[in-house]
Amino acid sequence: MNKMIGEQTIKFDSKPKIISSAAIVGPKEGEGPLGEYFDKVLPDSYYQEQTWEKAERKITQETIELLMQKANLSADKIDYLLGGDLLDQTITANFVARKFARPYFGLYGACSTMVEGMILGAMLIDGGYGQRTINFTSSHYQGSERQYRTPNEYGDKYPGYKQWTVTGSGATLLAKDGQGPVVTEATVGKVMDLGVKDPMDMGAAMAPAAADTILQHLNDTNRNPVQYDLIVTGDLGEVGSKLLRELLEDKNIDISEDQDDCGLLIYNSDQGVGAGGSGCGCSAVVTASYLLPYLNNNRFKRLLVVATGALMSPLTFLQGESIPSIAHGIVIENDTQNNAIGNQEFEQRQKANNSNGELNR
Amino acid sequence: MNKMIGEQTIKFDSKPKIISSAAIVGPKEGEGPLGEYFDKVLPDSYYQEQTWEKAERKITQETIELLMQKANLSADKIDYLLGGDLLDQTITANFVARKFARPYFGLYGACSTMVEGMILGAMLIDGGYGQRTINFTSSHYQGSERQYRTPNEYGDKYPGYKQWTVTGSGATLLAKDGQGPVVTEATVGKVMDLGVKDPMDMGAAMAPAAADTILQHLNDTNRNPVQYDLIVTGDLGEVGSKLLRELLEDKNIDISEDQDDCGLLIYNSDQGVGAGGSGCGCSAVVTASYLLPYLNNNRFKRLLVVATGALMSPLTFLQGESIPSIAHGIVIENDTQNNAIGNQEFEQRQKANNSNGELNR
Structure with a gap:
């Protein structure tokens, strides 16, 4: 078992x-x-x-x-x-x-x-x-x-x-029963810390954890990044996403064509949000309202969501500590003709939506 | 399954x-x-x-x-x-x-x-x-x-x-494999709140959650309190333990002969600790160093540990909120001749210990 x-x-x-x-x-x-x-x-x-x-x-x-x-x-x-x-x-x-x-x-x-x-x-x-x-x-x-x-x-x-x-x-x-995308695999993350100490720079602190979990997941499943319609990180933002790609390139893994980030998907670049979105809500709302319906509509067959967390507190910052981080990965797949999560509704919204809302693949 | x-x-x-x-x-x-x-x-x-x-x-x-x-x-x-x-x-x-x-x-x-x-x-x-x-x-x-x-x-x-x-x-x-007491059952608690607002009075806030979990556990397993060598609550202290017994008496359940509390076990009454111990460490250290060896030495056959938590923060107190609480129960049993957790060592310690350390049963 x-x-x-x-x-x-x-x-x-x-x-x-x-x-x-x-x-x-x-x-x-x-x-x-x-x-x-x-x-x-x-x-x-x-x-x-x-x-x-x-x-x-x-x-x-x-x-x-x-x-x-x-x-x-x-x-x-x-x-x-x-x-x-x-x-x-x-x-x-x-x-x-x-x-x-x-x-x-x-x-x-x-x-x-x-x-x-x-x-x-x-x-x-x-x-x-x-x-x-x-x-x-x-x-x-x-x-x-x-x-x-x-x-x-x-x-x-x-x-x-x-x-x-x-x-x-x-x-x-x-x-256990019902219709909708299915959870097929998960890779539970380890706490990582490469020494980033700036609490403004969460993306950089979290990127090593994301890299570790993605690498482990690909090794364990013996897959390549192209075997996912999308690898979507939680909230690395611009800085962290760039760093993640570099960290994986060092291991000869190229995810540049297959990765996106909830922190980058959720805002327009002219909204004055710095390097992008973050917070528990970031990967949660993008996954719940956007990625899952995408799967549900047969646009995607297999998605790897890697949510990242910075595990410090204001007190650890004041006590001179660096920022430990973690990333948990979950594979969600479109299994047969499941379409529970508002199929028609999603299509309508996509029509009403501006073109930025269309994932570029 | x-x-x-x-x-x-x-x-x-x-x-x-x-x-x-x-x-x-x-x-x-x-x-x-x-x-x-x-x-x-x-x-x-x-x-x-x-x-x-x-x-x-x-x-x-x-x-x-x-x-x-x-x-x-x-x-x-x-x-x-x-x-x-x-x-x-x-x-x-x-x-x-x-x-x-x-x-x-x-x-x-x-x-x-x-x-x-x-x-x-x-x-x-x-x-x-x-x-x-x-x-x-x-x-x-x-x-x-x-x-x-x-x-x-x-x-x-x-x-x-x-x-x-x-x-x-x-x-x-x-x-999965090895020697020691075994985990046989668990009752996952619900968040309860009977309106206690005083952050000094955690025992009273947590007692309803403990009562709810114990009652549910006894109903689910169709057992009486006497079928446990001990029902030990996490850290209700004096005030909360008394309230717990009263709440259960209202439901015609008498645990007075079968219950003890980690918050009462850990300190002597002359140590100036108010109503007893509390904190995450309280039920943790008593369970790890005292209750588990007790089971391991065949003194107990079946133990129900009900750890209680007060789920407020200083901010919720300042915003006028009451204190939600939770209690999770776990049944630990002595299964055959397992004796991994320092059997001899425990016996020696018990000899060295004053009589207060002997559970009264």
Whole structure:
């Protein structure tokens, strides 16, 4: 009953199905090239709440409600919730889990949380411990900046290589039975650290972890990058994506034709977002509202999502530490004629969307 | 291949083995009734480091090294690490995981982290996703007080119902094969909240979650409390333990003869620790160094450990929120003649120990 292939990759023979996905984003994300794809775009960052933290919670709660509604399931049909976020003590996830009152695993994987949750969800189902899991995550630009760097009101000038934390929440519903793209493999990441100390430069800190996980995954599966329609990293942004390609070139792996990054997909270059998007919400909303429907529409057959997380805190920065990072990879495939995740809706949105929203392949 | 019994309980047919456990504690914990049982007692809270956070990291790292050494295994034989702690962004666990460079799942379950990690570790092994997992957690009194309440140097007076955060790290090594107590069942908890708002009163906040998980577990397994040698809660302390018994009495369940609490076991009542111990380290070190050897020595046949976590943050308190809590339960049994975890050593320690260290049954 060994389900490992190679050294570090899991094979899910039962192919857990992603029967629903949902994402709600903030106004800036709504103005980006993927704006049409998200289930809901907020008019402002407070969303009628008094604090950003409460706004993030409300967005996340609504995302999960929408996720279940799309699958026509109520909370009592969900066996496990898996959630985490960037706020101290992952309060968004914990307070949202309270609302739904289902068995809950709290996670901390920084911006890798979406894929960490999907991997554990797929294991719970594939292993026979449940029928349905929901994994969710979120981030909020203003709340995150205040906690990690300085409140926006201080007006600090940031370097161009800094990334912009996505306001939004994404979630997926995995199930033993049903229709939708399937989870076939996962490569759980190791914590890496090449010594980057600048908390503005997260892409550079996370690139070595992404490179390690991709390399391990390709070795374990004995595949080439071209065997994926897309290898999509979580939120390396411009700086980190360039570094990732260089790190892999050193190992004679060329992913330049096959890789894209959620942090680059989510914003237009003229939106003033530095090196691109980041935050738990980044890979979550792009995967939930854009990549999964893409798979579902037979545009893709096989996708490798590699979500990256920078595992430092403001305190470790002040204590002179470098930034450890992690990257978890998950393979999602289009299996036969599954088309649960809003096929027609996706086509309509793509028509309404500007051409930037079309992946270039 | 359904491994669920009842509504919320998992049955591990393959019985993952706990082949090693280890714990290192601070000086106050060393002076308590279980002092002789821990693998190492620190002379002071800094442990030759410049900050409490770095001390916590060092303790945790050494605990894992000791854990592997006891099992005569090197890090490359470990398939997964599962870790978490109380510090913002779980920096202890993340930085420690960097050191060992193995596939890593970051968790946040507050003081329930030890059991959350053991449950997921048991699933990874039982499900066939790996052969060996290490789960670890830690807390540090001074670091924790500064982050959650006020720095000790301010000299705030605390109410008697406040609990004392344990300085220490505990870890267990689960394996498909080997000798030691076995994990047979788990009940994953739901987030509960009965409206307690006082961050000094964690025991009261966590008691409803513990009651819910214990009740669910007994229902699912169709057992009575007397069918366990001990039901041990994580860190409810005096206030929370009393409330737990009352909550269960309301449901006609009497656990008064069968329950104990790690927060009460770890300190003597004259140590000035308020209502007892708490923190991720509390249930971790008591389980690793005391309860597991107890099982291993045939003193116990079946143990239910219910680790409890308060899922708030200082920010949610300041924003007027109550304290959501969670409790995860795990059943550990003595299976045949397994005696991996220091049988003789345990007997010697018990001789050296004062009578307080003897569980009253």
